[in-house]
Amino acid sequence: MRLLNRSAGRISRHRRGPFAGLLVIALGLLVMGGFFAAFAPANAEEGSDGLSQQEKIDAGRKLFLLSCATCHGQNGEGVLTQDGKGNLGPSLAGVGAAAVHFQVETGRMPMVQPGKQALRKPDVFSAEEVEYLAAYVASMGPGPAEPAQEEYDLDAVAGLSDDDRRAAIVRGGQLFLTNCTACHNFDGSGGAMPWGKFAPKLKGVDEKHIYEAMLTGPQQMPVFPNAALTPEDKRDIIAYLESIEDREQTPSYGGFGMGGLGPVSEGLFAWLVGIGGLVGFAYWIAAHTARSEKKEEA
Known part of the structure; x- marks a missing residue:
């Protein structure tokens, strides 16, 4: 019993030491860090290219400053025209990674010059560069993510x-x-x-x-x-x-498709062929009726 009391006394004295609390906190952090490293997903922060999400964002910002900042601003805030009534490029805050994937992969962005509508053209960025740009734009604000x-x-x-x-x-x-x-x-x-x-x-x-x-x-x-x-x-x-x-991709047996342009081509066909044919037929009937009446009078 005396030995147990002496041991308990030593532990109590050490527990009241000035560095005991710091030692306990450091030991706890070390144990929790070991558990996290053991059970956390290995690729939680890294993509298939070995870059962390922050590294992708940094790489995307460099590409953005070179290729997009002229119209969208250095921080994606958008750039107004000189008269202040329009903008060269809208703000990208909240557009999300999905918008970047669509616009860049279809070649609509970057635009050659401002116009009524961005046209589809061959893309100028690789798949990895598109991924970096999307990561950077997505970091500006929450928006639609790339779909699975x-x-x-x-x-x-x-x-x-x-x-x-x-x-x-x-x-x-x-x-x-x-x-x-x-x-x-x-x-x-x-x-x-x-x-x-x-x-x-x-x-x-x-x-x-x-x-x-x-x-x-x-x-x-x-x-x-x-x-x-x-x-x-x-x-x-x-x-x-x-x-x-x-x-x-298979032969069509439903007649002339007129280019599949819907109401435009169908309406044009109806006016030119349908109504035009009826007008011509009515004119033909009227002309022949007039001739027959003249023959009867003679």
């Missing part, structure tokens, strides 16, 4: 039967006719819009870019957030557009 493949590709969804796929395509067609045909027409061939702008055709466009366009609303296109069109809705619309392209 399951969100825009019906083939990437596991467990779907053939009936489920057909039902998704039909549903996507209904959603497309309701929300998209006013600008892109029923065939996805695009169409003219006011003020020198146009709705681009959707044939041959990457699935991911269609999804990002619906999510971010580039240029004159309205934004369709997930509250308006769910990720499943967007994916079904894309599946419908793919089904149209698949049908175009």
